[in-house]
Amino acid sequence: MNATDEKNVIVTGAKKGIGHATVLKLAQAGYNVWACARAFDAEFEEELAKMAEKYGVWIEPVYFDLSDEGLTKEAIKGIISEKKKIDVLVNVAGTVFNGSFAMTSMTKIKEIFEVNFFNQIQIMQMISRSMMRKRNGVIVNVTSVSGIEITEGKLAYGSSKAALIYATKAISRELACYNIRVNAIAPGLTDTDMNKTISEDEIAVVLNRSSLKRMAQPEEIANAIEFLASDQSSFMTGQVLIVDGGRLWC
Numbered sequence: 001m002n003a004t005d006e007k008n009v010i011v012t013g014a015k016k017g018i019g020h021a022t023v024l025k026l027a028q029a030g031y032n033v034w035a036c037a038r039a040f041d042a043e044f045e046e047e048l049a050k051m052a053e054k055y056g057v058w059i060e061p062v063y064f065d066l067s068d069e070g071l072t073k074e075a076i077k078g079i080i081s082e083k084k085k086i087d088v089l090v091n092v093a094g095t096v097f098n099g100s101f102a103m104t105s106m107t108k109i110k111e112i113f114e115v116n117f118f119n120q121i122q123i124m125q126m127i128s129r130s131m132m133r134k135r136n137g138v139i140v141n142v143t144s145v146s147g148i149e150i151t152e153g154k155l156a157y158g159s160s161k162a163a164l165i166y167a168t169k170a171i172s173r174e175l176a177c178y179n180i181r182v183n184a185i186a187p188g189l190t191d192t193d194m195n196k197t198i199s200e201d202e203i204a205v206v207l208n209r210s211s212l213k214r215m216a217q218p219e220e221i222a223n224a225i226e227f228l229a230s231d232q233s234s235f236m237t238g239q240v241l242i243v244d245g246g247r248l249w250c
Protein backbone atom coordinates (compact mmCIF):
# COMPACT_ATOMS: atom_id res chain seq x y z
CA MET A 1 0.00 0.00 0.00
CA ASN A 2 1.48 3.41 -0.83
CA ALA A 3 1.08 6.44 1.49
CA THR A 4 -1.86 7.94 -0.44
CA ASP A 5 -3.88 4.71 -0.15
CA GLU A 6 -3.21 4.43 3.57
CA LYS A 7 -5.90 5.58 5.97
CA ASN A 8 -5.03 7.45 9.12
CA VAL A 9 -7.42 7.58 12.05
CA ILE A 10 -7.57 9.37 15.40
CA VAL A 11 -9.17 7.33 18.20
CA THR A 12 -9.78 8.83 21.65
CA GLY A 13 -10.27 6.70 24.76
CA ALA A 14 -7.77 4.26 23.25
CA LYS A 15 -6.42 2.69 26.41
CA LYS A 16 -9.33 0.50 27.37
CA GLY A 17 -12.86 -0.68 26.68
CA ILE A 18 -14.50 0.28 23.39
CA GLY A 19 -11.68 2.64 22.39
CA HIS A 20 -9.04 -0.04 22.83
CA ALA A 21 -11.12 -2.56 20.85
CA THR A 22 -11.49 0.10 18.13
CA VAL A 23 -7.75 0.69 17.87
CA LEU A 24 -7.18 -3.05 17.54
CA LYS A 25 -9.96 -3.49 14.97
CA LEU A 26 -8.79 -0.56 12.83
CA ALA A 27 -5.11 -1.58 13.03
CA GLN A 28 -6.12 -5.08 11.89
CA ALA A 29 -7.94 -3.44 8.98
CA GLY A 30 -4.73 -1.59 8.00
CA TYR A 31 -5.40 1.88 9.45
CA ASN A 32 -2.59 3.91 10.98
CA VAL A 33 -3.72 5.22 14.35
CA TRP A 34 -3.20 8.18 16.63
CA ALA A 35 -4.21 6.40 19.84
CA CYS A 36 -5.29 9.07 22.32
CA ALA A 37 -5.29 8.42 26.05
CA ARG A 38 -5.54 10.60 29.11
CA ALA A 39 -2.02 10.16 30.49
CA PHE A 40 1.32 8.54 29.63
CA ASP A 41 1.46 4.81 30.22
CA ALA A 42 4.55 2.74 29.40
CA GLU A 43 2.63 -0.57 29.16
CA PHE A 44 0.13 1.02 26.78
CA GLU A 45 2.98 2.25 24.59
CA GLU A 46 4.59 -1.19 24.56
CA GLU A 47 1.31 -2.80 23.58
CA LEU A 48 0.73 -0.27 20.79
CA ALA A 49 4.23 -0.87 19.43
CA LYS A 50 3.60 -4.64 19.30
CA MET A 51 0.22 -4.12 17.65
CA ALA A 52 1.75 -1.80 15.05
CA GLU A 53 4.46 -4.32 14.21
CA LYS A 54 1.99 -7.19 13.99
CA TYR A 55 -0.37 -5.42 11.60
CA GLY A 56 2.20 -3.41 9.62
CA VAL A 57 0.84 0.03 10.52
CA TRP A 58 2.04 2.92 12.66
CA ILE A 59 0.30 3.63 15.96
CA GLU A 60 1.27 6.82 17.74
CA PRO A 61 0.24 7.46 21.34
CA VAL A 62 -1.10 10.97 22.04
CA TYR A 63 -1.90 12.15 25.55
CA PHE A 64 -4.41 14.72 26.75
CA ASP A 65 -7.12 15.06 29.36
CA LEU A 66 -10.45 15.89 27.76
CA SER A 67 -11.47 17.83 30.84
CA ASP A 68 -8.80 20.41 29.95
CA GLU A 69 -9.57 22.59 26.93
CA GLY A 70 -6.00 23.89 26.60
CA LEU A 71 -4.34 20.46 26.76
CA THR A 72 -6.86 19.04 24.28
CA LYS A 73 -6.17 21.89 21.85
CA GLU A 74 -2.39 21.53 22.13
CA ALA A 75 -2.51 17.77 21.54
CA ILE A 76 -4.76 18.08 18.49
CA LYS A 77 -2.53 20.88 17.15
CA GLY A 78 0.37 18.46 17.55
CA ILE A 79 -1.40 15.85 15.41
CA ILE A 80 -2.26 18.45 12.75
CA SER A 81 1.31 19.76 12.70
CA GLU A 82 2.54 16.33 11.57
CA LYS A 83 0.94 17.21 8.22
CA LYS A 84 -0.28 13.69 7.61
CA LYS A 85 -3.73 13.38 6.11
CA ILE A 86 -6.43 12.68 8.68
CA ASP A 87 -9.06 10.40 7.16
CA VAL A 88 -11.11 9.44 10.18
CA LEU A 89 -11.79 10.77 13.68
CA VAL A 90 -13.41 8.44 16.22
CA ASN A 91 -14.46 10.13 19.46
CA VAL A 92 -14.78 7.24 21.90
CA ALA A 93 -13.60 8.68 25.23
CA GLY A 94 -16.34 9.51 27.66
CA THR A 95 -17.12 9.66 31.33
CA VAL A 96 -20.23 8.66 33.24
CA PHE A 97 -22.03 10.02 36.30
CA ASN A 98 -25.16 8.58 37.85
CA GLY A 99 -27.09 10.89 40.13
CA SER A 100 -30.55 12.36 40.45
CA PHE A 101 -31.40 15.87 39.25
CA ALA A 102 -31.62 17.08 42.85
CA MET A 103 -28.25 15.59 43.82
CA THR A 104 -26.19 16.57 40.78
CA SER A 105 -24.20 19.74 41.30
CA MET A 106 -23.66 22.28 38.54
CA THR A 107 -19.94 21.61 38.88
CA LYS A 108 -20.50 17.93 38.09
CA ILE A 109 -22.73 18.69 35.10
CA LYS A 110 -20.10 21.05 33.69
CA GLU A 111 -17.38 18.47 34.31
CA ILE A 112 -19.30 15.78 32.39
CA PHE A 113 -20.09 18.14 29.53
CA GLU A 114 -16.44 19.23 29.29
CA VAL A 115 -15.37 15.65 28.55
CA ASN A 116 -18.42 14.25 26.73
CA PHE A 117 -19.35 17.32 24.73
CA PHE A 118 -17.36 20.59 24.71
CA ASN A 119 -13.92 19.19 24.04
CA GLN A 120 -15.28 16.67 21.55
CA ILE A 121 -16.78 19.61 19.66
CA GLN A 122 -13.40 21.34 19.87
CA ILE A 123 -11.63 18.29 18.42
CA MET A 124 -14.20 18.02 15.61
CA GLN A 125 -13.78 21.72 14.78
CA MET A 126 -9.99 21.46 14.59
CA ILE A 127 -9.85 18.17 12.70
CA SER A 128 -12.67 18.96 10.30
CA ARG A 129 -10.76 22.06 9.09
CA SER A 130 -7.99 19.75 7.98
CA MET A 131 -10.53 17.34 6.41
CA MET A 132 -12.29 20.25 4.65
CA ARG A 133 -9.05 21.18 2.89
CA LYS A 134 -8.80 17.64 1.54
CA ARG A 135 -12.55 17.51 0.84
CA ASN A 136 -12.67 14.12 2.48
CA GLY A 137 -13.24 12.72 5.93
CA VAL A 138 -15.29 10.65 8.32
CA ILE A 139 -16.21 11.37 11.93
CA VAL A 140 -17.72 8.78 14.26
CA ASN A 141 -18.94 9.85 17.70
CA VAL A 142 -19.68 7.34 20.43
CA THR A 143 -22.81 8.49 22.22
CA SER A 144 -25.10 6.19 24.19
CA VAL A 145 -28.64 4.89 24.37
CA SER A 146 -28.70 7.04 27.53
CA GLY A 147 -28.77 10.04 25.21
CA ILE A 148 -31.98 8.75 23.62
CA GLU A 149 -33.87 6.97 26.38
CA ILE A 150 -34.92 9.08 29.35
CA THR A 151 -33.83 7.34 32.56
CA GLU A 152 -33.91 8.62 36.13
CA GLY A 153 -30.49 9.36 37.56
CA LYS A 154 -28.83 10.08 34.22
CA LEU A 155 -29.30 13.85 33.97
CA ALA A 156 -25.66 14.80 33.43
CA TYR A 157 -24.53 11.81 31.37
CA GLY A 158 -27.74 11.45 29.33
CA SER A 159 -27.90 15.16 28.51
CA SER A 160 -24.26 15.21 27.42
CA LYS A 161 -24.81 12.23 25.12
CA ALA A 162 -28.07 13.73 23.78
CA ALA A 163 -26.14 16.93 23.04
CA LEU A 164 -23.51 14.90 21.16
CA ILE A 165 -26.27 13.24 19.12
CA TYR A 166 -27.67 16.67 18.19
CA ALA A 167 -24.18 17.89 17.32
CA THR A 168 -23.52 14.82 15.16
CA LYS A 169 -26.62 15.55 13.09
CA ALA A 170 -26.08 19.31 12.93
CA ILE A 171 -22.41 18.98 11.97
CA SER A 172 -23.23 16.32 9.36
CA ARG A 173 -25.45 18.88 7.60
CA GLU A 174 -22.72 21.51 7.51
CA LEU A 175 -19.86 19.23 6.49
CA ALA A 176 -21.61 17.15 3.82
CA CYS A 177 -20.63 19.66 1.12
CA TYR A 178 -16.97 18.98 1.97
CA ASN A 179 -17.49 15.24 1.51
CA ILE A 180 -17.20 14.68 5.26
CA ARG A 181 -19.60 12.16 6.79
CA VAL A 182 -20.51 12.43 10.47
CA ASN A 183 -22.32 9.60 12.27
CA ALA A 184 -22.74 8.29 15.78
CA ILE A 185 -22.92 4.95 17.52
CA ALA A 186 -25.25 4.57 20.48
CA PRO A 187 -24.15 1.49 22.40
CA GLY A 188 -26.28 -0.22 24.98
CA LEU A 189 -24.71 -1.83 28.05
CA THR A 190 -21.20 -2.92 27.15
CA ASP A 191 -18.85 -5.01 29.22
CA THR A 192 -16.23 -2.40 30.15
CA ASP A 193 -14.92 -0.70 33.28
CA MET A 194 -17.63 1.94 32.89
CA ASN A 195 -20.18 -0.52 34.28
CA LYS A 196 -18.04 -1.96 37.07
CA THR A 197 -19.79 0.16 39.68
CA ILE A 198 -23.33 -0.76 38.65
CA SER A 199 -24.93 -3.52 40.73
CA GLU A 200 -25.83 -6.87 39.17
CA ASP A 201 -29.51 -6.16 39.90
CA GLU A 202 -29.42 -2.88 38.00
CA ILE A 203 -27.66 -4.56 35.09
CA ALA A 204 -30.27 -7.35 35.06
CA VAL A 205 -33.12 -4.80 34.81
CA VAL A 206 -31.56 -3.23 31.72
CA LEU A 207 -30.65 -6.54 30.11
CA ASN A 208 -34.18 -7.85 30.60
CA ARG A 209 -35.45 -5.07 28.36
CA SER A 210 -33.21 -6.15 25.49
CA SER A 211 -33.84 -9.03 23.10
CA LEU A 212 -30.36 -10.54 23.32
CA LYS A 213 -30.33 -10.28 27.13
CA ARG A 214 -26.59 -9.79 27.47
CA MET A 215 -24.05 -6.99 27.48
CA ALA A 216 -22.15 -6.19 24.30
CA GLN A 217 -18.48 -7.06 24.15
CA PRO A 218 -16.37 -3.99 23.27
CA GLU A 219 -15.39 -5.68 19.97
CA GLU A 220 -19.04 -5.75 18.91
CA ILE A 221 -19.25 -1.98 19.28
CA ALA A 222 -15.89 -1.62 17.51
CA ASN A 223 -17.33 -3.63 14.57
CA ALA A 224 -20.04 -1.02 14.15
CA ILE A 225 -17.48 1.80 14.47
CA GLU A 226 -15.35 0.18 11.76
CA PHE A 227 -18.41 0.02 9.52
CA LEU A 228 -19.18 3.73 9.98
CA ALA A 229 -15.49 4.64 9.53
CA SER A 230 -15.24 2.75 6.26
CA ASP A 231 -16.59 3.25 2.75
CA GLN A 232 -19.06 0.45 3.50
CA SER A 233 -21.23 3.22 4.97
CA SER A 234 -20.53 5.72 2.16
CA PHE A 235 -24.18 6.79 1.85
CA MET A 236 -24.72 7.31 5.59
CA THR A 237 -24.37 10.63 7.36
CA GLY A 238 -26.15 12.28 10.28
CA GLN A 239 -27.22 8.88 11.58
CA VAL A 240 -27.17 7.31 15.00
CA LEU A 241 -26.54 3.59 14.78
CA ILE A 242 -28.05 1.96 17.87
CA VAL A 243 -26.08 -1.12 18.91
CA ASP A 244 -27.93 -2.28 22.00
CA GLY A 245 -28.90 -5.94 21.67
CA GLY A 246 -32.43 -5.01 20.66
CA ARG A 247 -34.00 -2.81 23.31
CA LEU A 248 -36.82 -2.02 20.82
CA TRP A 249 -37.80 1.58 21.28
CA CYS A 250 -41.44 1.66 20.23
Ligand SMILES: NC(=O)c1ccc[n+]([C@@H]2O[C@H](COP(=O)([O-])OP(=O)(O)OC[C@H]3O[C@@H](n4cnc5c(N)ncnc54)[C@H](OP(=O)(O)O)[C@@H]3O)[C@@H](O)[C@H]2O)c1
Pocket (backbone or CB within 6 Å): 012, 013, 014, 015, 016, 017, 018, 019, 037, 038, 039, 064, 065, 066, 067, 092, 093, 094, 095, 096, 115, 142, 143, 144, 145, 186, 187, 188, 189, 190, 191, 192, 193, 194, 195
Ligand atom coordinates in the same frame (compact mmCIF):
# COMPACT_ATOMS: atom_id res chain seq x y z
N1 LIG B 1 -19.91 0.69 28.60
C1 LIG B 1 -21.14 1.00 28.26
O1 LIG B 1 -22.11 0.33 28.68
C2 LIG B 1 -21.40 2.16 27.35
C3 LIG B 1 -22.70 2.32 26.85
C4 LIG B 1 -22.97 3.38 26.01
C5 LIG B 1 -21.97 4.27 25.67
N2 LIG B 1 -20.71 4.09 26.18
C6 LIG B 1 -19.70 5.08 25.77
O2 LIG B 1 -18.60 4.40 25.20
C7 LIG B 1 -17.43 5.19 25.35
C8 LIG B 1 -16.29 4.30 25.85
O3 LIG B 1 -16.61 3.86 27.14
P1 LIG B 1 -16.22 2.39 27.63
O4 LIG B 1 -17.47 1.67 27.85
O5 LIG B 1 -15.17 1.82 26.77
O6 LIG B 1 -15.67 2.72 29.09
P2 LIG B 1 -14.21 2.71 29.70
O7 LIG B 1 -13.59 1.36 29.53
O8 LIG B 1 -14.37 3.25 31.06
O9 LIG B 1 -13.42 3.73 28.77
C9 LIG B 1 -13.61 5.11 28.83
C10 LIG B 1 -12.46 5.76 28.10
O10 LIG B 1 -12.63 7.17 28.09
C11 LIG B 1 -11.43 7.75 28.56
N3 LIG B 1 -11.65 9.00 29.29
C12 LIG B 1 -12.54 9.21 30.28
N4 LIG B 1 -12.40 10.47 30.76
C13 LIG B 1 -11.38 11.04 30.05
C14 LIG B 1 -10.74 12.29 30.09
N5 LIG B 1 -11.10 13.24 30.95
N6 LIG B 1 -9.74 12.52 29.22
C15 LIG B 1 -9.34 11.59 28.35
N7 LIG B 1 -9.89 10.36 28.27
C16 LIG B 1 -10.90 10.09 29.13
C17 LIG B 1 -10.83 6.73 29.51
O11 LIG B 1 -9.46 7.00 29.69
P3 LIG B 1 -8.64 6.41 30.94
O12 LIG B 1 -8.20 5.05 30.48
O13 LIG B 1 -7.53 7.35 31.15
O14 LIG B 1 -9.60 6.35 32.09
C18 LIG B 1 -11.12 5.44 28.77
O15 LIG B 1 -10.17 5.18 27.79
C19 LIG B 1 -17.80 6.34 26.27
O16 LIG B 1 -18.03 7.50 25.52
C20 LIG B 1 -19.09 5.85 26.91
O17 LIG B 1 -19.90 6.92 27.32
C21 LIG B 1 -20.41 3.06 26.99
